[in-house]
Amino acid sequence: MLQSNQLPMRGRSAIEAAYAGRGGSPLRLRALPYSMEGSTGYIIGAYSYGSNVRDTGKFTLMLKREGDGPWLILSDMDNSNARPRAR
DSSP states (O other): OBOTTSOOOOSHHHHHHHHTTOOSSOEEEEEEEEEEETTEEEEEEEEEETTOOSOOEEEEEEEEEOTTSOEEEEEEEEEESSOOOOO
């Protein structure tokens, strides 16, 4: 998983830890283009939190499926629309 201003994360426990404690406003996802073919797929979209009307950021999800199993996230990348803060 790749998030704004964070090192890359890999594995279920690292990803769960990254999202832990981010409660509060609900996350709202909006799919833009998406597609699937065979056992792979993707979603490109935008997100916001709570009652924000405008998009807060954007994301890509790459998906993979084994046989008739569930779709699993192969790659998750998101970043904020906010300008970087000056140091």
